Amino acid sequence: MRNADRLCLAHLWVAFAAFVVAAALGTWQMWVRSPLGAHVGTPSQYFISVTAHGVSMAYVLSTFFIMGFGYFVAITSLARPLPSLIWAWIGFFIGVTGVAMAIIPIFAGSASVLFTFYPPLTASPFFYVGLVLVVAASWIWCVLMIVAMARWKRENPGKAVPLAMFATVANAVMWIWTTAGVAVELLFQVIPASLGLTQTIDVGLSRTLFSWTLHAIVYFWLIPAYIAFYTMAPRAAGGRLYSDTMGRLTFVLFLIYSLPVGMHHLMMDPEHGNGTKFIQMLLTVFVAVPTLLTIFTITASFEIAGRLRGGRGVFGWIAALPWDRPMVLATGLAFVMLGFGGFGGIVNNGYGMNAMVHNTSWVTAHFHLIFGGSVVIMYFAIAYEIWPALTGRGHPSMAPLRLQLWLWFCGMMIMTLPWHWLGLQGQWRRVANFNYDDPTISGWGPWVIVSFAGGLILLASALLLIRNLLVLHRSSIRFAPRPLYTLPVHPVGRVPAALNGFGIWNVLVLVLMVAAYGFPIGQYLVAPSPGAMVHRVMDTSR
Amino acid sequence: MSDHSRPHHPTDRPWRVWASIAVVVILSLGIVLGVLIIPVVQGRGAGLDAYTAICRSLGLLPGSPAQPQPASAAPATPVSQVVWSPEVLQVLARADTSKGRATVQEVCFACHGENGVAVSPDYPNLNGQSGAAMYKQLSDYRTGSRQNEQMSGIAQGIDETTLADLAAYYAGQSKRSPALIGGPEAVVRLVVLGDPKRNIPPCRACHRAGAGGPIETPILNEQARDYFVQQLQAFASGQRRNDVYGRMRLIAAQLTSAEIEGLARYYAAGQD
Numbered sequence: 001m002r003n004a005d006r007l008c009l010a011h012l013w014v015a016f017a018a019f020v021v022a023a024a025l026g027t028w029q030m031w032v033r034s035p036l037g038a039h040v041g042t043p044s045q046y047f048i049s050v051t052a053h054g055v056s057m058a059y060v061l062s063t064f065f066i067m068g069f070g071y072f073v074a075i076t077s078l079a080r081p082l083p084s085l086i087w088a089w090i091g092f093f094i095g096v097t098g099v100a101m102a103i104i105p106i107f108a109g110s111a112s113v114l115f116t117f118y119p120p121l122t123a124s125p126f127f128y129v130g131l132v133l134v135v136a137a138s139w140i141w142c143v144l145m146i147v148a149m150a151r152w153k154r155e156n157p158g159k160a161v162p163l164a165m166f167a168t169v170a171n172a173v174m175w176i177w178t179t180a181g182v183a184v185e186l187l188f189q190v191i192p193a194s195l196g197l198t199q200t201i202d203v204g205l206s207r208t209l210f211s212w213t214l215h216a217i218v219y220f221w222l223i224p225a226y227i228a229f230y231t232m233a234p235r236a237a238g239g240r241l242y243s244d245t246m247g248r249l250t251f252v253l254f255l256i257y258s259l260p261v262g263m264h265h266l267m268m269d270p271e272h273g274n275g276t277k278f279i280q281m282l283l284t285v286f287v288a289v290p291t292l293l294t295i296f297t298i299t300a301s302f303e304i305a306g307r308l309r310g311g312r313g314v315f316g317w318i319a320a321l322p323w324d325r326p327m328v329l330a331t332g333l334a335f336v337m338l339g340f341g342g343f344g345g346i347v348n349n350g351y352g353m354n355a356m357v358h359n360t361s362w363v364t365a366h367f368h369l370i371f372g373g374s375v376v377i378m379y380f381a382i383a384y385e386i387w388p389a390l391t392g393r394g395h396p397s398m399a400p401l402r403l404q405l406w407l408w409f410c411g412m413m414i415m416t417l418p419w420h421w422l423g424l425q426g427q428w429r430r431v432a433n434f435n436y437d438d439p440t441i442s443g444w445g446p447w448v449i450v451s452f453a454g455g456l457i458l459l460a461s462a463l464l465l466i467r468n469l470l471v472l473h474r475s476s477i478r479f480a481p482r483p484l485y486t487l488p489v490h491p492v493g494r495v496p497a498a499l500n501g502f503g504i505w506n507v508l509v510l511v512l513m514v515a516a517y518g519f520p521i522g523q524y525l526v527a528p529s530p531g532a533m534v535h536r537v538m539d540t541s542r
Numbered sequence: 543m544s545d546h547s548r549p550h551h552p553t554d555r556p557w558r559v560w561a562s563i564a565v566v567v568i569l570s571l572g573i574v575l576g577v578l579i580i581p582v583v584q585g586r587g588a589g590l591d592a593y594t595a596i597c598r599s600l601g602l603l604p605g606s607p608a609q610p611q612p613a614s615a616a617p618a619t620p621v622s623q624v625v626w627s628p629e630v631l632q633v634l635a636r637a638d639t640s641k642g643r644a645t646v647q648e649v650c651f652a653c654h655g656e657n658g659v660a661v662s663p664d665y666p667n668l669n670g671q672s673g674a675a676m677y678k679q680l681s682d683y684r685t686g687s688r689q690n691e692q693m694s695g696i697a698q699g700i701d702e703t704t705l706a707d708l709a710a711y712y713a714g715q716s717k718r719s720p721a722l723i724g725g726p727e728a729v730v731r732l733v734v735l736g737d738p739k740r741n742i743p744p745c746r747a748c749h750r751a752g753a754g755g756p757i758e759t760p761i762l763n764e765q766a767r768d769y770f771v772q773q774l775q776a777f778a779s780g781q782r783r784n785d786v787y788g789r790m791r792l793i794a795a796q797l798t799s800a801e802i803e804g805l806a807r808y809y810a811a812g813q814d
Contacts, residue, residue, distance in 0.1 A: 042734050043747060199631045256565065273601030274608075278576025279569070286568065435738035497550070498557035508565045515569050523601065533626050533757055 005390045011068025015061045022056035023462035025049045030455035035436045035445040046432035047112040054115030062221040067141045070168045074148045077162040083147040091140035098133025101126045110538045119206045120532040125194040142172035160495040163247045164231040170251040171223040173502050181212025193534045200531025204271035205524040211262035219258035225378035229298045235486035236327035239305025244488035246297040248499040253290040260516035267354045284349050326401045330381030333409040337373035362423025365416040373412040394477035407461035415454025418447040581607040622784050623685040633706045642711030658715040663768040669715035676709035678758035688784040718764040729804040740796045767810040774802045
């Protein structure tokens, strides 16, 4: 195995190790929230678990997977070595150190602040510094991705950057913009408070800074799934990509419209005027555009494949698709979850409807369906697709892979559809338990049990994923190299500079960010609001 | 990231121009609708002039353009005068324990002992107690929010800085044992899980170092038993009412006297 392959696998294994632990914690949480586990665990243990689950899924799984997959894409799509393997390994070890620093205080009970921090709650400084190290590791990755693309462009003047790499760099550029908000919040507000240097914290400012990060981070997680949609799924289906330009446009739109929209997470917050909320709400609507472009393009690509395989009629091509291939199956299942989750997202984005679902299980359901569902199922499909190339071994059988994907889909739907329903009834999120004896909420009990059943199915799927990957590592079947990436229907010739680089888009992001966040952040500097007292979370007597 | 070494493609410039135009148009649409048209139209319905409505939409003035602000003439009647402002936190942070010790030796020691261990179970132990908790109670005695024959008079004779000094002195005395040893199941249950059926939260949700509860929450372990019972009874009857939002009055009124007794014994034993 080559060093670069080991680098990718190391990242992916850290990601999936965190994932399987987090899946078990998530299932436990569903148990204690259900009537079946009413007397299990304490609230303190619940919030330790929620924090560990969120940090593992949102920061460790996503960041390490994206880094590992990004290195793979850079090496395979550009057909050149990474700019620096040493720096990539340094980044990996910084990230792993950060994860250890963050996880230990969580399980020690001194960081039960959830992955979104919620100042003025303040955790052990090790927790925050650990997460800063994870982000620092990802910045090294960003630089390596940008340099890799720049060098390739220098060596290939006039040629279009392969779509998979263009998208990866779009993600890297977006991530640098994205992390600025949380980095400022942590370095200038939260970490000084956690070190005891400050006794109060301006919560309005910290929430605003976090909102800067909070929506784009979701697109950071999402883009690998879209890379698979555009560059892997059509080939797996036996077809070609309907439009390479549409792909480039999609990733560019993600870059510009994922950032100036975070205030839709603060619709119910009092610290901003309705006008600024409206501007960001309107920009949020435009985030639907790249998703709709993608659904159109990938469906068209699949139709090409289905018709090439002999499908006839309006829907006959769907049945003709090779659904037994994990990448194709995962794409289909991801689209179904994206449909439900996207619909829920439109509800979240409407100011009035947001008021109804705010702080309810509806929101939890939405982000589990989009990230935990559509995105993570594509992480699995990507893993199944690239693992053979990394190890040189083939899957002995596709059946367990399909079973794992189906279990994940069914589990996620069974878990999140009742959450949506309960959210509409007002079931609050971020609470450790419910009193089902209260007649006003006793009707929730059966639905929570259904969600718990979904959680158990998800846990089974998570364990099966690990089993499938371990089986592959021991497989005696030799992997026959084959092209990974889809060819577009029309060969890509010269593309406009705007679709082959990010110069103009960075300028536009800057304009949008100044317009969207200039005043909302500036107001705190002009007229600081009274600080909230820091609450230090330190469990000394659990 | 643009490549300057090669000639520009004919579509490069139109892409740049039209992309910029599209973004600026969308942004302008948001600004015109969100900051001008909607607030002015909604503000008219709420009886607001255009200027106020626009200022509200930007957050320069409080309130939403669509809603008249509710007016209330009811005077506020806070249960405590203590405000945890940065200034008060500074007073606490700068407290001088040697001055505090002098005051304790002069005034407090007779009941609470020089090291904070009370001479009678009727008086609270103060050793290792949270400084903010002691400051809050002494301030409440001073302002009349909490009343006690002896303490009201004593606290009224002491200034704010001295209160902070002696609170810091007692806070620095021997720490209390955080060990959780156990006890009757029903009592441990109240401490750890509360009783959701009666809307009683777990005691340790707040009364535990680092629980994230209100800053003035006192440490309960190793607290004097009789004092503990008296205070819960006083909260239950409404005789003591300096708890913000009536939290302890609500909880204590739900507890049976056997539970109060059990909790007092549990905490007096130095558990949790």
